[in-house]
Amino acid sequence: MQIDKYKIDEFNQQHAQEHKRRYEFAASTQQNVAGILQKLVDFQIGIPSWALGTGGTRFGRFSGSGEPRSLEEKIEDVGLLHALNQSSGAISLHIPWDIPNDYKATKALAAQHGLKFDAVNSNTFQDQPDQKLSYKFGSMQHVDKAVRRQAVEHNIEVIRHGVELGSDSLTVWLSDGSSFPGQLNFRGAFENTLESLQEVYAALPDDWKVFVEYKAFEPNFYSMTVGDWGQSLLYANKLGPKAYTLVDLGHHLPNANIEQIVSLLLMEGKLGGFHFNDSKYGDDDLTTGSIKPYQLFLIFNSLVDGMDARGMNHATSLAWMIDASHNVKDPLEDLLQSVEAIMIAYAQALLVDQQALKEAQQENDVVRCQEILQEAYRTDVRPIVAEARLQSGAALRPLQLFRELKVRENLINERGLKTVATGL
Numbered sequence: 180m181q182i183d184k185y186k187i188d189e190f191n192q193q194h195a196q197e198h199k200r201r202y203e204f205a206a207s208t209q210q211n212v213a214g215i216l217q218k219l220v221d222f223q224i225g226i227p228s229w230a231l232g233t234g235g236t237r238f239g240r241f242s243g244s245g246e247p248r249s250l251e252e253k254i255e256d257v258g259l260l261h262a263l264n265q266s267s268g269a270i271s272l273h274i275p276w277d278i279p280n281d282y283k284a285t286k287a288l289a290a291q292h293g294l295k296f297d298a299v300n301s302n303t304f305q306d307q308p309d310q311k312l313s314y315k316f317g318s319m320q321h322v323d324k325a326v327r328r329q330a331v332e333h334n335i336e337v338i339r340h341g342v343e344l345g346s347d348s349l350t351v352w353l354s355d356g357s358s359f360p361g362q363l364n365f366r367g368a369f370e371n372t373l374e375s376l377q378e379v380y381a382a383l384p385d386d387w388k389v390f391v392e393y394k395a396f397e398p399n400f401y402s403m404t405v406g407d408w409g410q411s412l413l414y415a416n417k418l419g420p421k422a423y424t425l426v427d428l429g430h431h432l433p434n435a436n437i438e439q440i441v442s443l444l445l446m447e448g449k450l451g452g453f454h455f456n457d458s459k460y461g462d463d464d465l466t467t468g469s470i471k472p473y474q475l476f477l478i479f480n481s482l483v484d485g486m487d488a489r490g491m492n493h494a495t496s497l498a499w500m501i502d503a504s505h506n507v508k509d510p511l512e513d514l515l516q517s518v519e520a521i522m523i524a525y526a527q528a529l530l531v532d533q534q535a536l537k538e539a540q541q542e543n544d545v546v547r548c549q550e551i552l553q554e555a556y557r558t559d560v561r562p563i564v565a566e567a568r569l570q571s572g573a574a575l576r577p578l579q580l581f582r583e584l585k586v587r588e589n590l591i592n593e594r595g596l597k598t599v600a601t602g603l
């Protein structure tokens with residue numbers, strides 16, 4: 180299914196008057212709205228190929244209907260999202276869940292939908308049917324050099340796929356670790372992992388980056404070999420200038436101060452990528468902004484402040500991606516909600532009076548500091564985000580149009596009721 184541009188225009192026309200009223204009020208209360216709008220228009224959030232099907236838990240998976248059956252259909256799905264919001268202009272592939280077999284055709288299809296290829300992701304956390312050695316006791320950390328070699332070679336193969344598609348970064352997330360005390364020598368595991376990552380690093384093309392993603396727990400429950408930002412940063416620093424830390428919001432212990440982590444990583448020039456999601460308890464894979472929208476805003480405030488301090492381009496300096504795939508919502512509707520929540524938090528962060536905040540901090544005026552942040556957070560920026568969409572040719576209300584156009588029903592007609600997308 181493809182969404183014709185005239186359908187979007189028609190929809191926007193129907194809602195134009197109401198939008199104009201709301202936008203004019205919102206714009207009248209802010210300075211430099213034009214600058215904010217441009218930043219919102221430029222900001223693109225990558226969609227992972229594994230989030231287009233219904234996710235499962237270890238207790239089961241209740242597949243949705245009309246899910247994409249192939250990489251081509253996944254690209255088509257991201258194309259639908261991008262047509263509706265013009266903010267989802269990239270797709271991130273997980274190998275081997277999605278192996279492109281005709282690069283030229285895959286690239287052409289993506290380009291037709293206005294999509295680029297974001298970071299490619301390796302997978303050494305599952306055994307594949309044709310795989311020689313098992314990752315049951317880890318991959319890059321493994322005590323057996325042959326297993327480590329296999330993991331390294333897999334990553335190099337993923338880079339090769341990425342090069343063909345025009346991607347320029349590799350994300351490595353390792354499930355390596357241990358579930359019982361004594362199972363692993365921590366130093367040995369670190370050294371093996373570092374050596375393996377160094378081999379992957381050596382295979383990176385000159386203009387590529389590698390992102391080292393950390394996670395506090397799961398699937399290992401006693402230690403993770405890349406368990407937190409400190410460990411990730413250690414690897415990244417030892418690897419070299421092309422290596423960065425990747426922050427996934429769901430990968431922290433409860434109540435971790437992610438905004439502080441982000442701030443310090445940016446200060447060190449070592450924040451490379453970002454995975455958005457939300458959680459109540461752990462890595463819950465919930466829709467971004469559905470549980471802790473204020474935290475999301477505070478993170479964006481640190482991001483904007485930290486990127487501006489280094490003169491970084493908000494849209495292009497970091498790899499922004501959603502990483503969530505749960506089991507009860509329509510995945511496309513869920514992604515539209517996530518993108519909307521990200522744009523809202525970003526817009527609110529752009530409203531923060533950073534100068535006034537710095538002055539209040541200098542004066543230890545704690546109350547004023549809070550007022551300044553909350554002034555921005557409590558501003559209804561939805562009309563500003565909608566105006567950015569209007570200017571970039573997207574729908575004023577993507578989710579509403581998705582439902583009005585019966586996108587899922589159309590996809591079910593095309594693909595069938597019982598289709599299961601590859602992924603977790």
Ligand code: PSV
Nearest residue numbers: 300352392394427462502603
């Ligand atoms: C692991 O929990 C993770 O966040 C990594 O980014 C994986 O690549 C992704 O989820 C899918 O399993």
Ligand code: MN
Nearest residue numbers: 392427454502
């Ligand atoms: Mn992730």
